[in-house]
Amino acid sequence: MATTVRVPGPLRRLTGGNAEVSVDGETVGAVLTNLDATYPGFHDRLYDDSGSLRQFINIYVNDSDIRFAQGLDTPIAERDEVSIVPAVAGGGRPR
DSSP states (O other): OOEEOOGGGGGGGTTOSSSEEEEOOOOOHHHHHHHHHSSHHHHHHHHOOSSBTTTTTEEEEETGGGGGTGGGBBBBBTEEEEEEEOOOOOOSSSO
């Protein structure tokens, strides 16, 4: 089953500039594995050396953060959308 993956701006060079791509997978982990197989380079940007998702990468299925579901084992249903969202840090103290 094909799932729409929303790709953030900094990673779109891996998808030829596409903001959304279609990838097969029944879990988030399978979708991300197939994303890297189709568009090489994602694995190194999404995972750390231990094989865990990088701390500053957030993955959502529809509007739900997978950290509050089943992580990479979160199932994907038909018409679900997976979003890769890099964390954004603040820029200093408020005045």
